[in-house]
Amino acid sequence: MELLRFATAGSVDDGKSTLIGRLLYDSKTIFQDQLEAVERTSVERGDEYTNLALLTDGLRAEREQGITIDVAYRYFATPRRKFIIADTPGHIQYTRNMVTGASTANVALVLVDARNGIVEQSRRHAFLASLLRIPHLVVCINKMDLVDWSEDRYEEIKAEFRQFATKLDINDLTFIPVSALLGDNVVDRSDNMKWYEGLPLLRFLEEVHIASDRNLIDSRFPVQYVIRPMSSSGMDYRGYAGTVSGGVFKPGDEVVVLPSGFTSTIAAIDGPNGPIDEAYPPMSVTIRLTDEIDISRGDMICRPKNQPIASQDVEAMVCWMSEVGSLQPRQKLAIKHTTRWARAMVNDVQYRLDVNTLHRDEEASALALNEIGRVSLRTTAPLFFDEYRRNRFTGSFILVDESTNNTVAAGMILGES
Amino acid sequence: MSYQLSHLRALEAEGIHIMREVAAEFERPVLLFSGGKDSIVMLELAIRAFAPAKIPFPVMHVDTGHNFPEVIEFRDSRLERAGARLIVASVQDSIDQGRVTEVTGPRASRNQLQTVTLLDAIEEHGFDAVFGGARRDEEKARAKERVFSFRDDFGQWDPKGQRPEVWSLYNGRHRKGEHIRVFPISNWTELDVWQYLHEEDVEIPPIYFAHERRVFERDGMLLSESPHIELLEGETVFTETVRYRTIGDMTCTGAVESGAATLQAIIEEVAATRITERGATRADDRVSEAAMEDRKKEGYF
Structure with a gap:
């Protein structure tokens, strides 16, 4: 099962918390005690329906003020993938929050209220997603129930967004018409929008191809920690621990160490469970070299013919x-x-x-x-x-x-x- | 070749990266270990992060004195095998020294008192990084906490003043007297933890598996009979086949009725269950909706 990280951005009113609540609820990730707590609070607040947004509003100040502070992380899994949601609020601190939440995301999810169309905030979120090089951008056009499930309205918003997106560097752009409140096209295909031929949101998140978003070409290994056991066993071990930050490393590879410029050959690579044949991002491994050279934290191991x-x-x-x-x-x-x-x-x-x-x-x-x-x-x-x-x-x-x-x-x- | 990492391998890699970052940048890290499944995963990651060398920091247990004896036995044997140095910070000592006052009565729990013992131990040993096994899926307040969580001189957490945390560039800088709580398994869910323990064949205390136990019912939870807890009127002890989903104090950790005797059976049960582990088994979180948030601000785990 693969891990997919996605970031959501949106304001208080565009239904983002409801959409996440719906994803969690319909994928049966919400537990009964959480749902009961939300139902109780909804009744106390006088909400007309079970307010799924309450599922994601974590801190007391947020519940009292009805806003979301900072980034909150949510987790759910389907039989196909495990998902980490970085849920970022769209209000005043948007840029800092979105950068914090989205820096590691595979997918950015931007919400647009179908009644209002593209607003300043939608443009801002799309721009930040492209600046942060989030490989896939999904625009959920929400509240379709409030525009009579209109295909024309959907197409109109889509065209306007595409027009704006030409100014941005976006690799993969997808539009999905949804109603977070009613669940249309969130987990299940909508009966109200039979004109839409694409995937519902959850199916898209399960299927979007993320394996090639990593850089598997430029081998980069920033040395994080030097492992040198101090024991009487007489074992002579010197390993350079770190996280593979690009490319693929294999035993036998010729490498160069920066800044010294010394070259050597990879003798072995140890994974968390013992020696492995190859290491690629984002694996945490320990590299051993055939030569004893002076290497410390902050040095970079890479290939002689492909250096940063x-x-x-x-x-x-x-x-x-x-x-x-x-x-x-x-x-x-x-x-x-x-x-x-x-x-x-x-x-x-x-x-x-x-x-x-x-x-x-x-x-x-x-x-x-x-x-x-x-x-x-x-x-x-x-x-x-x-x-x-x-x-x-x-x-x-x-x-x-x-x-x-x-x-x-x-x-x-x-x-x- | 697809070069694909499974979600457990990706989470493991992230945890190991965090541990190595701390070992490299801090002077006196310590790993909190309760003998519960989350701290067992942390210990496992620490062993793997530094192998074949030993873990380059000590392990600390904040001991309330109200432990399950099986867990203490497991703690000692596991740490000995790992060659890790154990520090025990005792709540009983804090009580004896007058640092905290023992709560009495049938509902007495030492859970709240742990915070003082923990902060005193951090101060006494001069720890500057403290690894905790908290997960963001456990509770709403934890869902908002950073992996590197800054604490001031009083050990307090300021949820609104958290440092931005971007990419995997962790900022552990602090002044003397301040420290950083570090949560290497932030992104794991309860199910991930069970699956990892299963896939990697990691040893856990026997009380996680179904066993017969003398229990009584309180507030909808099954609590174990123990010398640390008085029965209220009308409560009667009976024998039930149970297991634990979480391990805390005997006084506030409830068992669940279950016949799951293997990790595989536990995983199937967890996957099908409809109540969060804390909601089901922890009296300490039932005080109010913001119970965890308030305790965390004071310096709790």
């Missing part, structure tokens, strides 16, 4: 995620990229991107909370990176404020500056 960019000058799209301060030229921050920490200085903010209109404001010189822009950085030590569009593991980084230790920004690398 090694540079101290990084060009990236950066999202500022902190209420405190802003990203400005000359600012110094800690940077974590793969397993490597360094310090980084902001050279320049080239432009700020309006996430609603995609307009580039080249006058901007700083990025505040939830703002995204193109930034160049200079780091104290070289980083070994790829473009984010080629590799999400080796193309991403975080920036940390050295005085508060808070994570203040997320970055997606465009290249060497």
Whole structure:
């Protein structure tokens, strides 16, 4: 059974919580005690029907205010796949939340209210999904029951969205007309929309092909931890532990270690259960080499003829995620990229991107909370990176404020500056 | 070749990655171990993450003194086999030192008192990273918690002020006196845990399997007869074939009627069941809808 991570984004009113509640409920993931708690609360609040949205509103403040704070994770499984939902609210903190929830997603699910059509928020969510390179985007056109199950309305919204999507970098775009409230096209095919020939949402999530979304070409292994048993057994073992971040590694492969540039050959690869024949993303393994060379955390093992960019000058799209301060030229921050920490200085903010209109404001010189822009950085030590569009593991980084230790920004690398 | 990883292998890889990240970046990590299935999975991941070396941090049990004896026996034998160093933080000691006051009466439970003992032990040993076996599917408040969950000097969790957590780039930076709770099996569900234990043939305490036990009914739960719990009027002890879905204190952990004697049978039962494990078997979570949220803010597991 394969694991699929998907991120949902939407506002309070477009029925996102109801849709997730419906997926969980109809796939029989909701337990009786949870449902009873929701039914009780619905009655207390005076809701007319069992409010499935209450299933996903976790914290007391959210239940009281009727909004969703931050990212919540939900789990369900069908006989075909196990699903992890990162449920992100669409209100004011949308950008930070969506980046947090969607950074590892295979699929992004954007909700559109069929009555309102494409609104600013739909565009913003689609843009963030493309910026984060989520491989598959599903647009659920919801509340079809409130537009008389109209195929014309569906086609109209679809055309408008496609028009906007041409400006974005989206590989795979799918539209599904649904009614989260009534369950049409969520798990089962809708009897009210026989004109729709595609899959219901759950079937789509079960079938969408995600295996080739990983980078299996550029072999990348950031060394995370060196395993060197200190025991009297006389065993001579030196292994480099880490997570395969690209490509496929096999015993016998010739490799090069960065930054030293030493070459060696893979003697063996140990998986969680003993030696294995090959390692690919996102496996956690331990690599042993035929030569004793000095390797430590933060080094990168790759193939001699396919190396990442090694540079101290990084060009990236950066999202500022902190209420405190802003990203400005000359600012110094800690940077974590793969397993490597360094310090980084902001050279320049080239432009700020309006996430609603995609307009580039080249006058901007700083990025505040939830703002995204193109930034160049200079780091104290070289980083070994790829473009984010080629590799999400080796193309991403975080920036940390050295005085508060808070994570203040997320970055997606465009290249060497 | 499809290079496909099964969901259990993907979850295992994620957990191992998190453990290695902590071992590499922290000075004094510790792994909380109760002898329950979630902490058994954590221990298993720790063994695999660092093999053939030993686990590079100690294991700590917050001991209420109200344990199932079978679990303590299992704890000691399992940790000895793993070559892990055990630290016991005792709630009884906290009571004896006057740090907390024993709750008395037939409904007394030491569950709440554990938080003080846990925080005192973290302070005493100077732990800067504390591995916990919490899963996000267990409870609504946990569904919102990060894998690296920052705690201030008081051990408090601030749900609204959590650090953004993106990709697998965990930020464990902290000042002295603060610490990070780390949850390597955040993304596992109850069923994943059972399936993993089954597939990997991992040993678990015998009380997880169906056995005959002297029990009594309270608040719709079957509690075990024990020296730590007084019967209320009208409660009578009877023998039933039961097993445990979760393991906590004898005073607040309920058994479920079940004939499941193998992991396969348990998995079939869990897959078919309609009540969450905490709802079915934990009196500590029944106090109010926000019971877990409130305890977590104070520094609970």
